[in-house]
Amino acid sequence: MTLLVDAFTILAVLAGLVFFIAGTTGLLRFPDTASRLHALTKADHLGLGLIVLGLLPRAAGIDGALRLLAIWGLVLLSSAAVGPMIARLARLRRPGE
């Protein structure tokens, strides 16, 4: 049983890491701000979500699990607010991007 749980954790964290690598590659390789933001928010939401999912079985009781989910929720909220702000600023600075 613990082997199954450990395998689930490793797989989920690895999948989350794949999204983080994809997000970082997008940040470095995409041509303009909007597409870079797109890549970063994918890393934030999906990557962190998968890592949190993978760590849930190892959390200290229902308390720790709720805290992990709350952390993911707060990151979602802040990146949902910051993404459009950066995009709007980029559009003001370079109209037509």
Place this chain on the structure above:
Amino acid sequence: MIADLLLVAAMLIVALASMLARQAFTAVALFIAYGLLLTLAWVRLAAVDVAMTEAAIGAGLSGVLLLGAVRRLATQASPPPEQPPGPAMTLLIALGCAALAAALGAVVLLLPNPAPSLAAPVAANLPATDLGNPVTGVLMSFRALDTLLESAVVLLAVVCVWALTPEGGWGGVPGAAQPVQRDGPLALLARALPPLGIVIAMHILWVGADAPGGKFQAAAILAAMWLLPWMAGLVTPPPIAARWLRWTIAIGPVVFIAIGLAGAVIEGAFLAYPPGWAKPLILIIEFILTASIAVALALLVIGTPDTAQRR
């Protein structure tokens, strides 16, 4: 060990990049990233309280402070920049700094083995305070004088920042006027996050007695929850002449000193707690000090009154 090596390498690279950056904005952005890497380093060094404080105050509030200053300076005429030192002088300075770093590194490598430690005396005396977190015990009981002086330093910094008010501005609203965002993502964040942030701050304050946490981290989160609506233009700070504002900042150190003097009278030593009264007194000091320091930290980031806006 590999993780530690990677972390140290990343931290040094980001710090170097921040120091060498051409533009101030880039330097501050890299500084915030360095602060987060330093937070991870603190966790690796088993200092979780320090990690939380570094994330909240070292990376968070300092980063906001510097970013705001970069923005304000960009819109003003800059004073004539001084000349950077020439190549020979720069090389000399680099050699001197490298020598200092090498000397400090030698000190680190030559630290005595076995390492002297105060962990055993702290563990022996911690049950007398009814606390579970040794760092909180040290901060609030064994070295309470340091914490008292630290809160006095924060208060003094606020007074000094206010003392920089330009002519005729004394008593006005601190900080530059922020453009009002009625709706949009910043307004959403400024309305949705503060209630959550206040609950989280209270939790961290309460849990700091037995687990990593405490009043400085909670005060930094509370300050950030006030700064967010301020940056969205939804809240204007009170004028610095407001009596209640001054009392809120002062009440923390005042209560702390009063309890210290009471301890001197009752127990014979400044800041000594009567047996059995340690935890209640510590909790009272912590709660009042959190409010004081939160307001003081927020006012430090908001800054000096700008123009003569009298109410």
Place this chain on the structure above:
Amino acid sequence: MTSATLFGLAGAALVGIGLFGMLVRTDPLLRILCFNLLGGGVFLVFGAVARRGAGAGFGGDPVPQAIILTGLVVAFAATALAVALVLRLASAEDKR
């Protein structure tokens, strides 16, 4: 080499980097930033000392950790005052 020693050496390197930046950069805000780098390095050295003093069931010696915490807050207060001074000087230049 233990991880504590590694982080102590990193702190020493940060002290060198921060001091160099403070002396060589001309922009006052960047100098304040390098002052913070210098402070972070000093705290890391102290943190290595704290980690080496682990014992009695704690992961690190609590007394240096508490002192580092105090130092972080005081460094922030100093940074805030320095930034306020820089802004005030700049606005005084502006009105000249």
